[in-house]
Amino acid sequence: MTPAPVRPALIVFDLDGTLLDTHADLVESLNHTIAALSLEPVSYDDLTHLVGQGARVMIERACRLRGHPLEGDALPALVERFVAHYAGNMPGRTEPYPGLVAAMDRLKSAGYRLAVCTNKMESLALGLLDKLGLTHYFDAISGGDTFEYRKPDARHLTGTVERAGGDISRTVMIGDSINDIAVARNAAVPSIAVPFGYSDVPVSTLNPDHIIMHFDELTPELLERLLQEYAEKVVV
Incomplete structure (x- = not known):
């Protein structure tokens, strides 16, 4: 009997601090x-x-940091002000991290599916990726308002996998923060951390399954090894 073909793996990326260096534009729009x-x-x-x-949450935290916790219905108008400024200035100074585009080309050529799972609003994520000419790489792009739940809730990641036509048993999550590593753990998929993003603690303390220092390290060989090791660990 011929064994069933192995489905191509799905690689799911966080956006801010993982795929894209967005810090300058986030700070500018937040300060505005x-x-x-x-x-x-x-x-x-x-x-x-x-x-x-x-x-x-970013706006709430910034206000609290500056000694002005928000009360009542002040937040919606501030969110609207942020979104208008951020969307109106895309892509600004945002750019992909070094080696990212080459890595995605390498993975797509090898048959991998790619997706984005971010807590950023879906409209902002889509708009930013479109402005940067990167949308075509992804089989699904889900934001923090795409579903009724968001990272680190496992359903944000599993919903993204479903949208991308992927297989959760053949999925790897890549991110820069506790939410990314936690959502991978909650969904029972291997995780890769990048140290060049916006984590407030060293990513090694988050206990990802692997850390890459540069996207040059993101190869099919690494991904297949991680998937195999994770599958063996789960079986044990």
């Missing part, structure tokens, strides 16, 4: 937003404590 409250600007050093849960 909190300027409406006459708050002191935030800096890149603050960003690692602010990002990861989408614009709403």
Whole structure:
């Protein structure tokens, strides 16, 4: 009996701090937003404590950081101000991390599917990737408002896998923060961490299955080894 063919693996990327270096534009739009409250600007050093849960939480955290916790219905207008500024200035100074495009070309040529799972609003993620000419690489792009749940809830990742036509047993998650490593763990898939993103702690302390220092290291050989090792670990 001929064995069933192995389905191509699906590689799921986080967006901010993993695929794209977005820090300059996030800081600029966030400072534009909190300027409406006459708050002191935030800096890149603050960003690692602010990002990861989408614009709403980022704004709330920035206001709290500046001693102005939001009350009542103040947040929606601030989110609208942030989104208008951020979307209106895309792609700004945002650019892919070194080696990313070559890595995606390498994986696509080898038959891999690619997807994005981010807590950024779906419209902002789609708009940014489109402006950078990267949308065509991905079989699915899900944001923090695509489903009723978001990272680190496993259903954000499993829903993305389903949208991309992938197989959860043949999926690897790549990210830069606790939400990415946690969602991989919650969905029972191997994780790869990158250290050049916006984590507020060394990514090694998050216990990913592997760390790459540069996208040159992201090869089919590495991915297949991780999938095999993870499958064996689960069986044991």
